[in-house]
Amino acid sequence: MTDSLVLLDHTADGTLRAPVRELVTIARGLGGAVHGVWAADGAELDPGALAELGALGVSRVHRVSADADLHLSAVLAEAVASLLDATGAGVLLATSTFENKEVAARLAILTGAGVVTDADGLVVEDGRLVASKTVFAGTWNTRCAVTAPLAVVTLKANSVAVSPAEGAGVPDVVEHAVTASAAARRVVLVERSERPDSGRPDLGSAHVVVAGGRGTEGDFTLVEELADVLGGAVGATRVATDEGWIGHDAQIGQTGVTVSPRLYIGVGVSGAVHHRGGMQASGTIVAINSDPDAPIFEIADFGVVGDLNAVLPQLTQELRRLKQV
């Protein structure tokens, strides 16, 4: 039985980020109470989201406020540390964003916690927490036990199926106010701009991702049309983002976003090792590339050797037709 705290990542307007539901599902499996942590960073939790968290098994939400900006990871880490202390929870779960990894690193120093990042599962085994994760660009599966009394685990999106809890109610909300240390205030947040909503699913947690590479020669229209018929997100290689064909936030790979959707489709993508590092753990991998020797075919479940300008319009049209019947 391990009580857990789940960091409730949310948008600037207070909408829960999709992977938070997976975190709650995983936390429930640990057998203890599941508490949510809401950072009051300007956005507030609406009643609908609170009820949804209750249905998933969250019994209490801690609304954390600070006398400094909670967007600063050092401030958020101190707030979470004091909450871990106050609740006696044995594990903090968070999504695998860059900011949360900063929080995790600070918590390791502040609390002595053992940290696992980019996990895709977490269970209790012989009284220990054991996280699973893939490493080396998705080519190895590992399981990692936390040997410290406190665990901080960041989880990748699309790791588990979300399921509702039995006998759930609406969580109570309790306030937790903290005073940030002088050390945490030394970084000044001069400017923060939230990325505008693309209208498509969030790349990091989408169930379907269509990625375009150099082969698109800069025109992402066909890639976007395919993504839209599949309800997916649009991603890209670094070549495409460096060329300015699409924003840097679309870059998938070792130095970009890590994706593990149910379906990844690479279009005019060669499958360089740096790119593979960010998508190789995807469920089904499809590749469309005119070069039969492209490395992406080594990992594709379904590969098409062909010109994307011929294959994509036909594919999109056929999918539209099949959806109508």
Place this chain on the structure above:
Amino acid sequence: MRHGRGNVPRVRIVVCVKHVPDIQSDRTLGADGRVVRDGGDGTLNELDENALEAALTLAEASGGEVVALTVGPDDAVDAVRKGLQMGADEAVHVLDDAIAGSDAVGTARVLAAAITRIGADAPVDLVVTGMAGLDGLTSLLPTALAALLDVPALPLAAEVSLDGTTVRVRRNLDHASEVLEAALPALVSVTDQANEPRYPNFKGIMAARKKPVTTLTLSDLGLAASDVGLAGARTQVVEAAARPAREDRVLINDQGDAGTQLAAYLVENQLA
């Protein structure tokens, strides 16, 4: 901080560089769950070339100096040598069998102690690291190191600049971009967007031969073996296996109907 020409503060920078298995090679984990690091095809973590470039550029602007620092086995000295060839002034290699198996916190403890020691000669104004090690990709080290050194952390800089004794970075996060600022001393991690790393030229390679490389052990740093390595780690790999190859793979040549075939495959597998 010392002052150079025209009273411009001269920065002294420590840049942390890591020796990692080449990502183009077949990387493996041993029975103990640790990265096999003796394959001989290790290399300087590519992303640390960006860290070196950032450190050198910032130091050159003020006539400052750069110390390249690595923690790792014998081969790891190659990582700091590459740093010297690119233009770093001196190098420190922390080498001790007890360090093997360290987690991010263990490594951060060693680096922090080494930076404190380097700072005893002359104050360190800035620590620069890469955004991630391409072996573990945890990105935990920079923030943990800043916390131990008790200096502000400005991670993931896509742009970094120094204005007197203030460091400023622009960074792109998962859902937002930010500008952060802090007074020196501070720690910055830089991404591969930050710059285009220089190649060592012939002159740089020759000059590097004469530059000092100091090797330190844990006891030189006043650290106990129990603080680091497997002994100090808070996580333990209990299982590691190469992922089985994907089965039932299909590869077709487009004969004019590949789009239709692919659509059928997606629908059949409930992916569309």
